[in-house]
Amino acid sequence: MANLAINSILEKMTGKDKDYRYMATSDLLNELSKDSFKPEADLDLKISNIVLQQLDDASGDVSGLAVKCLAPLVKKVSETRVLEMTDKLCDKLLNGKDQHRDVASIAMKTIVSEVTSVTVAQRVLVSLCPQLIKGISDGMSTEIRCECLDILCDVLHRFGNLMTADHEVLLNALLSQLGSNQASVRKRTVSCIASLAASLSDDLLAKATVKVVQLLKSKGAKPEITRTNIQMIGALSRSVGYRFGPHLGDTVPVLIDYCTSASENDEELRDYSLQALESFLLRCPRDISLYCDEILRLSLEFISYDPNFTDNMEEDTDDESHEEDEDDESADEYTDDEDISWKVRRAAAKCLGAIIVSRPEMLSKLYVEACPKLIERFKEREENVKMDVFNTFTELLRQTGNVAKGQVDVNQLRQVFISLLVITAN
Structure with missing residues (x-):
């Protein structure tokens, strides 16, 4: 009976009316959050695909709810589904449209934070790590590199000790970014290397x-x-x-x-x-x-x-009235805000x-x-x-x-x- 209800919800999620899509996505989130809910094999594929589709919804409210659905969904579906979702999100991140990149990045971070099984984590990392390394290479745009570095930092913080085989490759890729012309890339690279160092x-x-x-x-x-x-x-x-x-x-x-x-x-x-x-x-x-x-x-x-x-600056304040014109002339030279x-x-x-x-x-x-x-x-x-x-x-x-x-x-x-x-x- 529960699966029939889910099918009805999924159908409404693909409708034309954004209000219906929002309410249906909210209903799905409620169902996924129930401890008793466990989708059948064919249904978990359908749910995963539609939730990923909703991430690109024109309505920000709908896509935001879809991101929230990922947290309980990761714990309900099979390892294969989690791996498929990770691969699809990576593709959106590296090759998708600019307007969808932010949501894809948030969705990826959600999956990384919700994976608790070592077995699932290891399977995900085998696929995810090479794609993130590709994403931080010099051939990518600054925006893509920043998003990939943010995700990689989360991955290293949680699973750095499971990635020993990739440590040297990761380290080399990250060290090369310390010389980036973009301050945003350098800042994130420092955080990534620090997270990696804990398990080096x-x-x-x-x-x-x-x-x-x-x-x-x-x-x-x-x-x-x-x-x-x-x-x-x-x-x-x-x-x-x-x-x-x-x-x-x-x-x-x-x-x-x-x-x-x-x-x-x-x-x-x-x-x-x-x-x-x-x-x-x-x-x-x-x-x-x-x-x-x-x-x-x-x-x-x-x-x-x-x-x-200097200490004598305070003593000089008595003569301020005599030097007001000079102060006005030099006002543009230096201010406390610049100090x-x-x-x-x-x-x-x-x-x-x-x-x-x-x-x-x-x-x-x-x-x-x-x-x-x-x-x-x-x-x-x-x-x-x-x-x-x-x-x-x-x-x-x-x-x-x-x-x-x-x-x-x-x-x-x-x-x-x-x-x-x-x-x-x-």
């Missing part, structure tokens, strides 16, 4: 790191490509954790060099470098020991990095915080060198940076309470702290 062998992880470091050392690289590769290093360390430790000797000196040698206008490069160093401190505490003093020096230097603002140096100060504060929480043996040194600098930065003009400064200072105080007796003279540290506050207040 040590050898392939080393290969990925060596390649990115080579790109970083390339003198002729465009600034935006260099920034992407620095982001890639940070993303790798966040993805694999302590496994990145053996590669710090190749990466840390490069990042420190970029921080110190970057031009005054390249705040993002410094920001990304400091973020990567923060990740190393938190995830590779043993292997980073050799570089902690240098990273501390760097953090203390850049927590005050504000090339467009992103705060990102560097924020990254430096967080990097300093990472040193504080991960290096208890450096607490005495931190009180002497970092505490005065943090108190000085309480005057920070950007509120979000000021909060990070406060959080870092609070963490310094908290770590003092966590230090075991005998490891550090806590009373001495408190006296240093009180003296610093008195000096700052005066």
Whole structure:
């Protein structure tokens, strides 16, 4: 009886009236969501085909409901049907009309998220992986590459450990996209490689790191490509954790060099470098020991990095009325909205915080060198940076309470702290 009702619903779904199609698709969604519903062999093919057809419906409401139908449908139909739907959606994605690509991408992500059986996943991946690799190749449009990278990121996040046979091919395909001229492609590529890295062998992880470091050392690289590769290093360390430790000797000196040698206008490069160093401190505490003093020096230097603002600017405000005409003339030259140096100060504060929480043996040194600098930065003009400064200072105080007796003279540290506050207040 249930199958007869489904046939009636499917017939209405192909009607000319969009309201009838919408109501019929809604009815199908309700039926598919019932635990008791299990279609017969011939019916699951019919349902699958019509739902895929509805994805291209002229009515956005109908196609949206069809996407929702896929989630329960994947769990109701046979493995063969799931594989067929995946292949058809890939074809829509790679060869279909532009207006249908977004829906096909969402539908594919839905199927990927709903496949729970390892057996089904393995069958789907055998077909899906080569098509996604094709979709991210240079011959495809930016839009197709972005959609395929989004899907691949989801696939790797869920099933990366089932794809070991394809890891090297995937890695090579993705590494080639780090040099794309399109920022949207590079951004998604970084996410994909990070997702892949979690299941890579040590050898392939080393290969990925060596390649990115080579790109970083390339003198002729465009600034935006260099920034992407620095982001890639940070993303790798966040993805694999302590496994990145053996590669710090190749990466840390490069990042420190970029921080110190970057031009005054390249705040993002410094920001990304400091973020990567923060990740190393938190995830590779043993292997980073050799570089902690240098990273501390760097953090203390850049927590005050504000090339467009000096302390005497506030004193100069008394003379604003006399210089109003000059200000009007230079108004177009620079505005606060263009100033992103705060990102560097924020990254430096967080990097300093990472040193504080991960290096208890450096607490005495931190009180002497970092505490005065943090108190000085309480005057920070950007509120979000000021909060990070406060959080870092609070963490310094908290770590003092966590230090075991005998490891550090806590009373001495408190006296240093009180003296610093008195000096700052005066």
